[in-house]
Amino acid sequence: DGGITQSPKYLFRKEGQNVTLSCEQNLNHDAMYWYRQDPGQGLRLIYYSQIVNDFQKGDIAEGYSVSREKKESFPLTVTSAQKNPTAFYLCASSIANIQYFGAGTRLSVL
Amino acid sequence: GENVEQHPSTLSVQEGDSAVIKCTYSDSASNYFPWYKQELGKGPQLIIDIRSNVGEKKDQRIAVTLNKTAKHFSLHITETQPEDSAVYFCAASKGVEGGSEKLVFGKGTKLTVNP
Numbered sequence: 001d002g003g004i005t006q007s008p009k010y011l012f013r014k015e016g017q018n019v020t021l022s023c024e025q026n027l028n029h030d031a032m033y034w035y036r037q038d039p040g041q042g043l044r045l046i047y048y049s050q051i052v053n054d055f056q057k058g059d060i061a062e063g064y065s066v067s068r069e070k071k072e073s074f075p076l077t078v079t080s081a082q083k084n085p086t087a088f089y090l091c092a093s094s095i096a097n098i099q100y101f102g103a104g105t106r107l108s109v110l
Numbered sequence: 111g112e113n114v115e116q117h118p119s120t121l122s123v124q125e126g127d128s129a130v131i132k133c134t135y136s137d138s139a140s141n142y143f144p145w146y147k148q149e150l151g152k153g154p155q156l157i158i159d160i161r162s163n164v165g166e167k168k169d170q171r172i173a174v175t176l177n178k179t180a181k182h183f184s185l186h187i188t189e190t191q192p193e194d195s196a197v198y199f200c201a202a203s204k205g206v207e208g209g210s211e212k213l214v215f216g217k218g219t220k221l222t223v224n225p
Contacts, residue, residue, distance in 0.1 A: 004153075033212065040119070042199060042217035043154070058212070090153055097142045097205030099213060101153035 003027065006091050006102035012110050013078065013085055021076045021105045023091035032074035033099065036060060037088040046089075049074055078107065085109060112137040114202050116216025123190050124224050131219045133200035134182040140202040143183045144213070145174060148197045157198075158185070190223045197221070 004025045013019045025032065031050045035043040045058030049068040063082025068074055074093075078085045088106050092099040113136040123129050135143075141162035146154035160167045160174045160183065167174050171190075176183040187194055197218045205211035 006153075040217065042116075043215040045212060048212055092153075097203055097211060097213075098144065098156060098159065100156070101146075103153050104151075 004091060004093055004100060004102035006089075006105050008105060009103070011105055011107045013107060014110050016080045018077055018079050019085075019107070021078070021089055021091075021107070023074045023076065023102060024072055025074075025093045026072060027093055027095070027100065028071070029093035029095045029100075030071070031094045032068070033092040033094070034058075034064075034066065034074070034076045035090040035092065037090055037104075043090065046076065112140055112202055112204075112214040114200060114214050114216045116200050116219060118219060119217065120220045120222075122222045122224065125190060125192060127190055129187045129190050129194070129221055129223075131185045131198055131200070131221070132182060133184070133202075133216050134180075135202040135214075136181065137202070137204065138178075138181065139204045142203045142205045142211075143174070143176060144201050145172075145185050146199045146201065148199065148218075150196075154199060187221075190221075192223050192225050195221055195223045 007022045033048040034046040044060050046064050047066040049055035065077045090104050091102045116133045144159035147157045148154040158172050158174050171188045173186040197220050199218045200216040201213040203211040203213045
């Protein structure tokens, strides 16, 4: 079953805590992306990676970090520096400009 | 950088009617324009896309038109059904064939189809 798997589906963060969202793809795509979605805001790009061991900041990278050690995996860490982390986080991978999305992780603050 | 405006933000139609969602973009170098459908609690799904070398593309009840001169593109859904109810996003990028350029998204249109 090919596709993009995000986990967990729901995540809760305590004050001052770092949390990591998982994104795994078995589509053999080179490029991967992380978006944040807030009501009425559409999708805003956090980070993207076009190849293993390389990634670039998107429009709202502050308070987030990523790594791309394997082609299949692009985890996102929401750090304690992100003061308003409550949102729906979407991971995508792409080939030939077509982006395919995972089912998302909903992050809330306790 | 690229900016994509999408209108309307909400749209309500009767089952069987047509729905039209419009987007404008700012960067004349953009050449790839996808449309995504997002159902509640799920990730967006690509429903149709168009590249700048064509003016219109159809797939059953869905069509997309592109006006490069005016820098706008539109999604047309005919014979709407309740299952078409969702949030629709347009996007634009400067991608080339085989490339992986980032997309810039509009803010979305919530479509409601009333039975």
